[in-house]
Amino acid sequence: MATAEIEPAALPAAESRPPWTAVLHEWVVTVDHKKIGILYVLMAVGFILVAGAAAVMMRLQLWAPNLALVPPTTFNQFFTLHGTTMVFFVGMPLLIGIANFAVPLMIGARDMAFPRLNAFGFWATLFGGLLVYFSLVVPGGPPTIGWFAYAPLTENSFARGPGVDCWALGLIVSGLGTTTAAINFIVTILSLRCPGMTLRKVPFFVWVMFWTSVQILVVMPPLTAALTMLEFDRQLGAHFFDTQAGGSAYLWQHLFWFFGHPEVYILVLPAFGMISEVVPVFSRKVLFGYEFMAAATAAIAFISLGVWAHHMFAVGMSRALDLFFAAASMLVSIPTGIKLFNWLATVYGGKLVLKSPMLFALGFLSMFVIGGLTGIILACAPVDLQVTDTYFVVGHFHWVLIGGTVFGIFSAIHYWYPKATGRMLSERLAKWQFWLLFLGFILTFAPMHVAGILGMPRRIYTYGPGRGWELWNQLATLGALLQAPSYLIFAYNIVTSLWKGKVAGDDPWDAWTLEWATTSPPPAYNFAVVPTVKSRRPLWDLKHPDDPDWKYE
Amino acid sequence: MTDPGRPTIESPKPTVWPLVVALGLVLAGAGAALGTVAFLALGGVMFVVALWSWLAELLPGRGTEAEPVAGPSPAPVAARPGTVEQLGPGMAGYRMRLPEKVYPISAGLKGGLAGGLAMPVPALLWGVLSGHGLWFPVNLLAGLALPGIDELSVAELEQFRPTLFAVGVVIHAAISAVVGLVYGVLLPTIPRSPRWQLLVGGVVIPLIWTGASYGLMGVANPVLRHYVDWAWFAVSQFVFGLVAAAVVVRSEKVIVPPAGTGGAAPPPTPGEGGRP
Numbered sequence: 001m002a003t004a005e006i007e008p009a010a011l012p013a014a015e016s017r018p019p020w021t022a023v024l025h026e027w028v029v030t031v032d033h034k035k036i037g038i039l040y041v042l043m044a045v046g047f048i049l050v051a052g053a054a055a056v057m058m059r060l061q062l063w064a065p066n067l068a069l070v071p072p073t074t075f076n077q078f079f080t081l082h083g084t085t086m087v088f089f090v091g092m093p094l095l096i097g098i099a100n101f102a103v104p105l106m107i108g109a110r111d112m113a114f115p116r117l118n119a120f121g122f123w124a125t126l127f128g129g130l131l132v133y134f135s136l137v138v139p140g141g142p143p144t145i146g147w148f149a150y151a152p153l154t155e156n157s158f159a160r161g162p163g164v165d166c167w168a169l170g171l172i173v174s175g176l177g178t179t180t181a182a183i184n185f186i187v188t189i190l191s192l193r194c195p196g197m198t199l200r201k202v203p204f205f206v207w208v209m210f211w212t213s214v215q216i217l218v219v220m221p222p223l224t225a226a227l228t229m230l231e232f233d234r235q236l237g238a239h240f241f242d243t244q245a246g247g248s249a250y251l252w253q254h255l256f257w258f259f260g261h262p263e264v265y266i267l268v269l270p271a272f273g274m275i276s277e278v279v280p281v282f283s284r285k286v287l288f289g290y291e292f293m294a295a296a297t298a299a300i301a302f303i304s305l306g307v308w309a310h311h312m313f314a315v316g317m318s319r320a321l322d323l324f325f326a327a328a329s330m331l332v333s334i335p336t337g338i339k340l341f342n343w344l345a346t347v348y349g350g351k352l353v354l355k356s357p358m359l360f361a362l363g364f365l366s367m368f369v370i371g372g373l374t375g376i377i378l379a380c381a382p383v384d385l386q387v388t389d390t391y392f393v394v395g396h397f398h399w400v401l402i403g404g405t406v407f408g409i410f411s412a413i414h415y416w417y418p419k420a421t422g423r424m425l426s427e428r429l430a431k432w433q434f435w436l437l438f439l440g441f442i443l444t445f446a447p448m449h450v451a452g453i454l455g456m457p458r459r460i461y462t463y464g465p466g467r468g469w470e471l472w473n474q475l476a477t478l479g480a481l482l483q484a485p486s487y488l489i490f491a492y493n494i495v496t497s498l499w500k501g502k503v504a505g506d507d508p509w510d511a512w513t514l515e516w517a518t519t520s521p522p523p524a525y526n527f528a529v530v531p532t533v534k535s536r537r538p539l540w541d542l543k544h545p546d547d548p549d550w551k552y553e
Numbered sequence: 554m555t556d557p558g559r560p561t562i563e564s565p566k567p568t569v570w571p572l573v574v575a576l577g578l579v580l581a582g583a584g585a586a587l588g589t590v591a592f593l594a595l596g597g598v599m600f601v602v603a604l605w606s607w608l609a610e611l612l613p614g615r616g617t618e619a620e621p622v623a624g625p626s627p628a629p630v631a632a633r634p635g636t637v638e639q640l641g642p643g644m645a646g647y648r649m650r651l652p653e654k655v656y657p658i659s660a661g662l663k664g665g666l667a668g669g670l671a672m673p674v675p676a677l678l679w680g681v682l683s684g685h686g687l688w689f690p691v692n693l694l695a696g697l698a699l700p701g702i703d704e705l706s707v708a709e710l711e712q713f714r715p716t717l718f719a720v721g722v723v724i725h726a727a728i729s730a731v732v733g734l735v736y737g738v739l740l741p742t743i744p745r746s747p748r749w750q751l752l753v754g755g756v757v758i759p760l761i762w763t764g765a766s767y768g769l770m771g772v773a774n775p776v777l778r779h780y781v782d783w784a785w786f787a788v789s790q791f792v793f794g795l796v797a798a799a800v801v802v803r804s805e806k807v808i809v810p811p812a813g814t815g816g817a818a819p820p821p822t823p824g825e826g827g828r829p
Contacts, residue, residue, distance in 0.1 A: 029567035111565065116607060116616070120571035127579035134583060165586035173579050235585060506627045519627045525562040528622050542630040547637045 031115035032524055033104050036122050038420060040097025041413070043126050044090045045491055050133075051085035052487055054078040059444075059480040062473045065465040075461035076144035081132070083147025084167065087263065088174055089129040091401065094409045095270040096121070096181050099209045102416055103185065105515035105522060106203045108194025108531045113187040114180075121181040128174025135166035143167045146459065148260060149230075151241030151252035156234055165234060168227045175224050182216035185209050194514070196533040200294075201553065203513045203536065204287060207294055208273030211301040215262050215269070218305060223259035226252060253315065257308040265304040267401060268368075269297065271408025272339060275361050278411050279343050281511045282358035283350025286549070289342040290536065296335035303332050313381045314388040322381045329379035336372055340365070356430035357509075360411035363438050367403030371396060374449065389459075391472075392452025395445045402441050410437075410490070417494065418508045422520040423501030429493040433486045440483025447472035447479070512537035561619035568610060573603035648811040655741045658734065660804035665733015668797030669726055672789050679785035686711045689780075691721040696776040698724055703776045710780075729793070732762075736801045747802040754798025759790035 018026075027035060058078050061070040070078065100118065104111055112118045135142040140161020145153050154164050189210045193202065202210075230252075232238035239245040241252045280287045287293065309317060309325040317325075343365055352358065374396040378384050387393060410433075417425050451472035456463065463469055507516040516539055518527055535541055535549035577600030584592030610616035640647040673690075680689045685707070692710045695717040696702035702710075702717075736758075740750040763786060770778040 026567070028572060029569045031565045031567055031571075110562065115565040116568060116571050116610070119568070120575055123572045123575035124578065127575050131579050131582055131586075134586075138587065162586045162588075166583070169582035169586055170579075173575070173582055176578070177575070231585070507630075517627060517630060519625055523622075523624050525564055525620050525622070528560075528562075528626070539630055543633050544637050545632050546634040547639070 031111075031119045033112045033115065033118060034101050034420065034522060034526075036118050037097045037099070037101030039122050040093045040100060040125070043122075043129070044093040044097065045494070047085050047089040047093075047129060048487060049491065051082045051090060052484060054082040054085075056480050056484055058082070059473075059477040061461060062463075063477045064474070065463055065470060067462055070461065072461045073141075073144060076146075076459070077142040079459055080143050080146055080167075084132060084171070085129070086401070087147060087267070088171060089125070089132075091267045091405055092178060093125055095212070095267065095405075096125075096178065098274070098409065098412050098416065099185065099205070099212075099270060100181070101420060102412075102515060103206055103209055104188060104192065105419075105518065105526055106206050106513050107189065107192060107197055108514050108527060108533065109188060109192035110525050110527065110530070112184050113192055114184050117180050118184050121177040121184065124177025124180070125174045128170045128172075128177060131170035131173060132167050134170075135163040138162045138166060148256050149252075150256075151230075151249040152243045152247070154230055154234075154252075155242050155244075155247075157242075157244065165231065168230050168234075172224055172227050172231075175220050175227070178216055179220045179224075182213035182220070185213040186217070189213075194531050194533060200291075201533065201536050204276040204290065204293060205270070205273035208269050208276070208297050211297050212266055212269045212273075215266050215301050215304070219259040219262045219266070222255050226255035226259075229255075250315065253312050254309070257311045261308040261311060262304050264397070264400065265300055268404045268408075269300065271364065271405045271412075272297070274408045274412035274415070275343060275364050277513065278357045278361045278415050279346050279365075281415075281509050282353045282355060282361065283347050284353070285346055285350045286537065286540075287342070288345035289338075292338055293342050296338040299335040300332060303328060303335070307332060310379055310381075310384070313384045326379050326381045330376055333372065333376055340369055340372075355414075355509075356425065356427055356434065357411045357415035359431065359434045360407050360414060363434065364404060364407035364411060367399065367407060367438075367441070371399035371401075371403045374399060387452050389457055390452035391448040391456045391458055394458050395448030395452060398445045398448070402445070406437075410434075413494070415509070416515075417497070418501075418504030419515055419520050419522070421498055421501070422504050423497050423499075424504050424508060425493050425497045425501060429489050433489045433493065436486035436489070437483050440479045440481075440486060443479030443482055444476050445479070447475040451476070507539070510543075512540040512543075514538055517542075560622045562622060563617050564620040566610070566616050566618045568607070568616070570603045570607035570610065573599055574607060577601075577603055650809045650811065652741045652809065654806040654808050656737045656801055656804045657807050658737060660801050661734040661737020662730055663733070663804070664736050664797040664800035665730045666726070667800045668733060668793040668795075669729025671796040672729070672793040673725070675785060675789040675792055679782055679789075683782065685780075688713045688718070692717045693774070693777040693780055694724055695720040697774045707780075710776075729797075732793070733797050733801070736797050740798065740801055741806065750802050751795070751798050754801065755791065755795035759787070759794035762794075763787045763790050 027039065030036060030039075055078075057070055058075060061067055061075055063069075100112070103109075133142075138161060140159075140163050143149070143154075143159060143163040143166075145159065145164060145167070149164075149167070152158060154168075189202065189206055193199075199207075229238065229240040233240050233242055233247070239247040241247045241249060243249050276287055276293065307325060307329045309321060310329045313322055313325075347362075347365075354362075374392075378387070378393065378396060414425055414430055417423075451469050452458075454468050454472070456467070456469045456472075463473075504520045506518065506520055508520075509516070514527075514531055514533065515522070517531060531538065533541075535553050537549045541548040541550060577596045577598070579596070580592050580599060581596030584590065584594070584596055676690045677687050680687050683689075689711050692702070692705075692712075692714060698720055699717065736754050739758075740746075740754055743750045743753050763783070766786070767783060770781070
């Protein structure tokens with residue numbers, strides 16, 4: 001497998017480089033999907049450093065009983081900003097950004113269907129995030145409501161400052177951006193595929209982004225409606241969620257989780273797609289069971305729309321609803337299991353190439369399954385009642401979102417960075433990043449499961465001694481300190497490799513999808529001539545004309 | 554300036570208006586959050602003006618430009634014919650089914666029955682040592698299928714009762730045979746053999762079985778749950794597991810024929826590298 005060991009090219013002479021103001025202008029007004037994708041990723045990297053710092057502060061505060069490193073209100077603001085940022089301004093922008101970069105290239109298109117709307121999606125997400133953080137300077141500071149902002153704590157009676165308004169309006173604006181991105185993906189995938197690329201022949205990541213976009217389109221409007229109703233309550237005197245005036249806190253929970261649980265799949269499905277691109281290339285095998293994987297993706301997209309109230313078992317719903325949502329939640333494990341077995345079958349018997357994208361992919365495969373299993377445990381209503389709002393839940397969803405989404409994203413960034421920049425990332429730094437993240441992640445979140453079973457509630461800013469929680473919190477804090485440098489190494493690697501990285505060449509991984517058929521980085525128009533394909537692996541067909549895939553698909 | 558002689562591709566023109574639309578929205582939002590009319594008004598004006606300008610760019614010929622085809626061309630994708638090794642009928646690993654070798658069904662059956670013969674030893678020993686006698690564990694086992702056992706006194710459960718004896722033996726033989734068959738199927742899938750197979754069959758599965766029994770016996774057989782000594786119960790499971798696993802592991806494995814058209818081909822040789 002060729003992995004581009006070309007010496008670093010000489011940097012362009014200083015006089016030939018455009019002035020930084022011109023570069024800045026070019027990026028600010030761009031409608032090129034590749035640049036917009038990179039902007040999304042850079043934005044998310046900035047936000048992840050901020051929200052990660054908040055997480056480290058929370059872990060330090062929980063190091064020992066009765067610590068007062070951080071005041072209680074500040075602690076509450078930290079976990080609100082941390083959760084909100086990681087979901088809305090790190091996870092989704094990273095996935096949308098990577099897809100923005102890769103999808104048009106993978107389908108042989110010259111850009112997204114609506115390039116200007118694409119730019120709007122990015123700016124709306126960025127400005128929405130900045131509006132949320134604007135709450136840092138308003139009277140009363142940021143909200144203290146947690147990322148799912150349960151009513152009636154968001155009402156004026158409990159949150160008097162404008163922090164909640166900044167939070168809600170920021171999410172409305174960024175949600176608008178996310179919705180436009182979803183529309184753009186759907187139209188692009190349906191209408192801009194190159195000749196020969198039927199829907200059954202799209203690269204798997206593209207297929208997954210299509211269904212993710214469908215999910216976004218279904219679940220974002222209810223969240224926007226709920227946030228608008230909340231603003232009606234706060235600004236115009238309505239009482240949708242004001243329980244003291246006849247409003248319903250229960251209504252907020254339904255509206256929020258109708259978005260909130262599919263959101264987990266919105267965050268993890270694209271990672272499934274990324275892994276499905278990386279694992280075959282680095283196993284030197286075709287993706288096992290494409291059709292079943294495709295069907296499983298659609299099944300997850302549908303089923304996940306009907307599981308939201310498993311977040312509400314402790315509310316006291318009817319027995320019938322508990323049973324329905326428990327069964328529906330467990331049902332998701334079937335298509336997810338299909339995917340997992342197919343990835344393993346792809347790896348099995350392959351000639352594994354353990355470069356950084358594959359390392360992160362293997363990290364995903366090993367860790368995501370554990371997060372999925374604890375998800376099945378939580379889907380059992382009686383078990384859920386015992387551990388609701390404990391650190392078990394915190395451990396579980398971080399295991400899914402880091403073990404699944406973050407590992408998948410890092411795999412994808414290490415895979416496509418050479419295409420985006422023309423330079424290879426440093427493998428040495430990538431391996432440091434991987435092992436620090438892998439070990440630190442396990443050390444952080446595994447003890448949380450134990451602390452949760454021992455009864456430690458989430459969101460408490462401190463705890464008394466003698467409850468058996470100290471050891472687990474100290475392990476988790478050590479884990480956080482271990483994984484924190486991995487993110488800094490990543491940020492350092494992606495910046496310095498722009499100058500110091502080896503020249504990548506067009507196809508550094510000897511891969512098979514269309515993006516590797518153009519230059520690295522690709523020109524603004526992607527392909528001088530729109531390609532024609534006959535199979536899901538057009539570059540395989542070209543490289544191996546004696547054994548093309550189209551004979552078998 | 555575009556060179557008229559060079560090929561060009563029509564591309565969307567860079568524009569600042571999407572940014573301004575988003576900025577207008579967020580400024581209006583900040584105005585609403587803070588109750589600042591100036592922000593609200595400024596954001597509103599920016600939004601309207603930027604949206605209007607954006608829409609104007611959608612008119613024919615206004616929002617696109619001719620992007621010259623420039624810069625380096627991608628390297629042509631080089632064909633590498635003859636570099637893919639094909640597995641075919643008769644080659645090791647062609648349409649292979651895993652595991653490549655399994656124990657025959659009879660091995661599982663034999664293992665189950667052998668384990669079934671060994672298992673009563675600790676069970677009956679517990680009956681005698683606990684002072685209840687030989688027939689007590691047998692009668693308790695029959696409670697799995699027969700109703701009304703819970704109405705019998707301890708003294709009645711300690712006596713030989715032909716019906717309970719017959720039912721107990723049938724239950725024991727049936728479960729032993731089924732679990733033995735499971736061993737026959739499961740143990741070949743354990744990667745390192747035969748020590749690991751013995752460990753799984755003799756220790757791991759009995760542990761799981763004991764744990765499951767501990768949890769479910771209250772539903773399946775409340776009488777047994779009431780009287781059983783779990784330490785002795787576990788010992789009897791280990792005895793069953795070790796004997797059954799030993800019998801299965803000592804059996805001769807048979808080769809699984811390849812699927813599909815490879816079925817007529819010679820069997821794959823273990824250790825060769827071919828993969829389907």
